[in-house]
Amino acid sequence: MAALNSQLNERDTPTDYSKNDIKSIAKAINVLLANAYALYLKTKNFHWHVGGRHFRDYHLLLDDQAQQIFATTDVLAERVRKVGGTTLRSIGHISKLQTIKDNDEPYVSSSAMLCELMNDNKVFAAAMRKAHKAVDEMGDVATASVLETFIDEAERRTWFLLETSEREAD
Structure with a gap:
């Protein structure tokens, strides 16, 4: 074990991505991760x-x-670690990165809840598509593949919320 540790150094990563690519992947995915926690x-x-x-x-x-949203968090965080990046460490870190806004209102009508979540899921899907494009350009097919599944899930949530909110109006 000591021999292995002496062969490893701080520049080693579990992948062949460049340091810049690792930072870019981690940055893109950590924003998604923060938004997943906020949306959850x-x-x-x-x-x-x-x-x-x-x-x-x-x-x-x-x-x-x-x-479903919570289930994405571990996959996203582990994807960052698999490429050699670091991921979120605290609620404060999440709050710095999240773009989905919190809702601390004392009362929100059911129809407003559905509409807000529908829009947040649309924003989340769009952010994932943007991250997908970035990681795809780096050749990170594994992260792109994970994001494809999560994009589909976000679009399905959006659709369900839309249909439910339209039914409410009927």
Whole structure:
């Protein structure tokens, strides 16, 4: 073990990406990771506080969506580590990087919750497409592949929220 440790140094990475590519990949994915946490918590917040005649349906929908969003966090963070980058370390770090805004309002109507989450998921999908383009240009097919799945999931969440909110208006 000592021999192995003496062969490793701080410049070693688990990949053949350049230091600049590693920093670029980590930066792009850490913003997505921060947004995943922000969107997860907002979705759970709305799940906990939703009300009205469609309470059960909305409560279950938002819980399912929150679980799906949370499931992305470990995959994204581990992807950053796999390429040799560092990832989020605290709630403060998340708050510095997130672009999805928190909602601390004491009351939000169910229809406003659905609309806000729909728009946030659209923003999240667009950010993932932008990151996908960047990592694809670096030849990082593994991260691009992960993002393709997560983009599809975000678009599905957006669609469900749209259809649910339109049904509310009917």
